Amino acid sequence: MTRQLYELCGADKTVRFSPYCWRTRLSLAHKDLPFETVPVLFTEIPDIAGSDSPTVPILFEADMSRSDSWAIATYLDETYADRSSLIGEGAAASLARFVDNYNNTLLVPGVAQLIILDIHDMLDPADQTYFRESREKRFGRSLEDIQAGRDERVTQFRSSLVALRRTLEQQMYISGDDPAYADISVYGTLQWARCCSSFQLLETDDPIALWFDRMTRRYDVQAQTAW
Amino acid sequence: MTRQLYELCGADKTVRFSPYCWRTRLSLAHKDLPFETVPVLFTEIPDIAGSDSPTVPILFEADMSRSDSWAIATYLDETYADRSSLIGEGAAASLARFVDNYNNTLLVPGVAQLIILDIHDMLDPADQTYFRESREKRFGRSLEDIQAGRDERVTQFRSSLVALRRTLEQQMYISGDDPAYADISVYGTLQWARCCSSFQLLETDDPIALWFDRMTRRYDVQAQTAW
Numbered sequence: 458m459t460r461q462l463y464e465l466c467g468a469d470k471t472v473r474f475s476p477y478c479w480r481t482r483l484s485l486a487h488k489d490l491p492f493e494t495v496p497v498l499f500t501e502i503p504d505i506a507g508s509d510s511p512t513v514p515i516l517f518e519a520d521m522s523r524s525d526s527w528a529i530a531t532y533l534d535e536t537y538a539d540r541s542s543l544i545g546e547g548a549a550a551s552l553a554r555f556v557d558n559y560n561n562t563l564l565v566p567g568v569a570q571l572i573i574l575d576i577h578d579m580l581d582p583a584d585q586t587y588f589r590e591s592r593e594k595r596f597g598r599s600l601e602d603i604q605a606g607r608d609e610r611v612t613q614f615r616s617s618l619v620a621l622r623r624t625l626e627q628q629m630y631i632s633g634d635d636p637a638y639a640d641i642s643v644y645g646t647l648q649w650a651r652c653c654s655s656f657q658l659l660e661t662d663d664p665i666a667l668w669f670d671r672m673t674r675r676y677d678v679q680a681q682t683a684w
Numbered sequence: 685m686t687r688q689l690y691e692l693c694g695a696d697k698t699v700r701f702s703p704y705c706w707r708t709r710l711s712l713a714h715k716d717l718p719f720e721t722v723p724v725l726f727t728e729i730p731d732i733a734g735s736d737s738p739t740v741p742i743l744f745e746a747d748m749s750r751s752d753s754w755a756i757a758t759y760l761d762e763t764y765a766d767r768s769s770l771i772g773e774g775a776a777a778s779l780a781r782f783v784d785n786y787n788n789t790l791l792v793p794g795v796a797q798l799i800i801l802d803i804h805d806m807l808d809p810a811d812q813t814y815f816r817e818s819r820e821k822r823f824g825r826s827l828e829d830i831q832a833g834r835d836e837r838v839t840q841f842r843s844s845l846v847a848l849r850r851t852l853e854q855q856m857y858i859s860g861d862d863p864a865y866a867d868i869s870v871y872g873t874l875q876w877a878r879c880c881s882s883f884q885l886l887e888t889d890d891p892i893a894l895w896f897d898r899m900t901r902r903y904d905v906q907a908q909t910a911w
Contacts, residue, residue, distance in 0.1 A: 548772055551851075551860030552779035558854075559786065559847040620786040624778075627785075633778030 459493050460485075461517040463505055466496035467579040467653075474579070474652040476565060479645035480526035480638075481514040486676045487641065488533050488540045492516075499584045526645075527557060530638050543638040556631060556639035559620075564646045567614050568658065570596075574604040575654035607656065614658070618665060625664040629671065636675060644672045686720050687712075688744040690732055693723035694806040694880075701806070701879040703792060706872035707753035707865075708741040713903045714868065715760050715767045719743075726811045753872075754784060757865050770865040783858060783866035786847075791873045794841050795885065797823075801831040802881035834883065841885070845892060852891040856898065863902060871899045 462482065465475040473482070473496065485492050497505065497513060508515045510524030516532075523529050530543045544550045569576075569592075577588055577600050589600055596603050621631070621643070630636040631643060647669050650658050659666040673679065689709065692702040700709070700723065712719050724732065724740060735742045737751030743759075750756050757770045771777045796803075796819075804815055804827050816827055823830050848858070848870065857863040858870060874896050877885050886893040900906065 545775055547776065548859045548864055548866075549774065549776040549779060551855055551858065552776060552783060552866060554854060555847065555851045555858055555866075556779060556782060558850045562846040562850060619789040620782065623785045623789060624782045627781060628778050631778065631782055632775045637775055639775075639779060639782075 460490065461495055462492045463495045463497050463502075463508075463513050463515040463517075465499065465513055466581075468581045469579070470496045472579065472652055474576070474649055475513065476568075476645040476649035477512070477526045478514045479648045480641055481516060481529050482681065483641040483644060483672075483676050483678075484526070484530045484533055484543055484638065485516075486681070487543055487637070488537050490533070490537065498581050499587050526642075527554075530641075541635075541637075543641070545637065549632075549637075553632070553637065553639045553642075557642045560642045560646055563617060564643065567617060568646055568650050570603055571607045571611060571614060571658065572604065572650050572654040572656055574600045575656065579653055611656075611658065615660070615663070622664050625668045630668065636672060640668075640672060644669065648678070687717065688722050689719045690722045690724050690729075690735075690740050690742040690744075692726065692740055693808075695808045696806070697723045699806065699879055701803070701876055702740065703795075703872040703876035704739070704753045705741045706875045707868055708743060708756050709908065710868040710871060710899075710903050710905075711753070711757045711760055711770055711865065712743075713908070714770055714864070715764050717760070717764065725808050726814050753869075754781075757868075768862075768864075770868070772864065776859075776864075780859070780864070780866045780869075784869045787869045787873055790844060791870065794844060795873055795877050797830055798834045798838060798841060798885065799831065799877050799881040799883055801827045802883065806880055838883075838885065842887070842890070849891050852895045857895065863899060867895075867899060871896065875905070 462478070462485065464473045464478040464482070466473055473479070473494070502511065502513060505515060507517065508522040508524060510522070512524060514526055514529060515522050515524045516529050523532050527544075534543050534545070544553050573592060573596075577585055577592075580588055592603075593599055624631060628634070631639045647658065647665075650656070659669075689705070689712065691700045691705040691709070693700055700706070700721070729738065729740060732742060734744065735749040735751060737749070739751060741753055741756060742749050742751045743756050750759050754771075761770050761772070771780050800819060800823075804812055804819075807815055819830075820826055851858060855861070858866045874885065874892075877883070886896075
């Protein structure tokens, strides 16, 4: 069976925007594992045969399915242990977990509040109703209200990333001389914004933006995007 | 020459409160290295013979002095490589750097704004003028104004620690099954508050508070404090 990755797509099915799917996409690139990509809408996820995961990414390999980007990376490390590690073991793995949590609890909601209406606007009409209802319930406000004032709020967002910025002033990657899962996790969040929105999250000379460019080249991300 | 650690003290010279000195104190405990402690005031640091460091901790060992808690931990790892590692190497070291930056840029200023007047009040009168002038200049407000409203603001502080909390719900220590420098760094910040103030930073059932208690027992911190 071919290795298949189910990924969220927009109205333009070549646009893969999910931060979590990007984590798995780059995890597979990190392990140098080819895969076939299968675009799905939010509203199509329940219909994916062979998996009961409510979320993507879902990776099919060797007649089994795996979901959750962290769990998939762990699986890839175990299965392809002879290839460059993603999460690794011991203290490195535990500290990567902290970075993943930092990303999930600070960056992901921070970015969401800057581009959430742009995300909505690039979705397939079949997904727009689901997205608006679920996100407006989560935030307690309309998508328009959440995104309002972002030109002023982005300054606070940039300031909130000081720990990440300082680290990337001191070393090439979050994981050191070479990237690993901690980098891939954070990259997915910024790549999500890049795929959904033209809003400028970071100043061009921000050490985080320079690291993002290094990651884009390192994993040849441009070649993976059809748009 | 005896191993000596120069540490900030309060008006009560047995109270060692500096978050950075606690990092070195626990780094030495982690390596199981005995040391003689030398209390100093802020205003006495320039007079320490054999070092031109403007800050403590300063560690004297083998006729050399080292300052900066991260640099001291690196030195201890190199010199006592056969003992349990603090920062380690490779990805683990680079990710520990991120946690250290997170601590320095989020926790340290967050805690400072909740207890800064309490810190002032426990200092030796010789240090109080220096402390007030330098901190009021840094924050652009009086110590009283900085600390005002902390009963309300502490909720926001606790919320800001969500990445740390989630990590400690998933694993025993920030560094995994056993503590290492990332834990020690963060511990120093909370121990600083504990030494200077009776203000309750965390709810007692917060996973961060439970981890703090584990660390206190692991390094037998009570036995190191005379108060």
